[in-house]
Amino acid sequence: MEQRAELRTLVNSPGVSAAVATRARIVLWCAEGRLKKEVADLAGVSRPTVDQWLAR
Template sequence: MNLSSEQIDELRELAGSRHAPADVVLRARLVLWAAEGRRRKDIAELAGVAPNTVDRAKVRYLAGGIAQLASRKPGRGRALSRCRGYRRLTVRQTPIPPTT
């Protein structure tokens, strides 16, 4: 990857930030290491991620710069699941209406 000195400075600032979200900082580091000329496999080992994660971070940066690195898609995350006792617990906690 060929980046200008301004782009590298922006990425370094983001990669060293303590206030940015961890996933954004990680993506900035991945792009920086790629710009240094490190191999994809070595970057993945350093960061503790899969090699395709390195590729995705590079593609995101090339598509939209730092703004694209920081963007998040809505609806991501773990789906809620209910345990076996959830329904039983809900039924027990439901107040019984008074009889008249």
């Protein structure tokens, strides 16, 4: 739960780069149970990119 709060902070922080915010969104969307294809479409990235960020 604490990790999700940290990710939400990253998403909403004006000082965070767009790339970091996108990565945080990817992790949050997957944690919500969304399909990886849907997450990739929402984030504007490829499916392998979603897999890459989830592995990290």
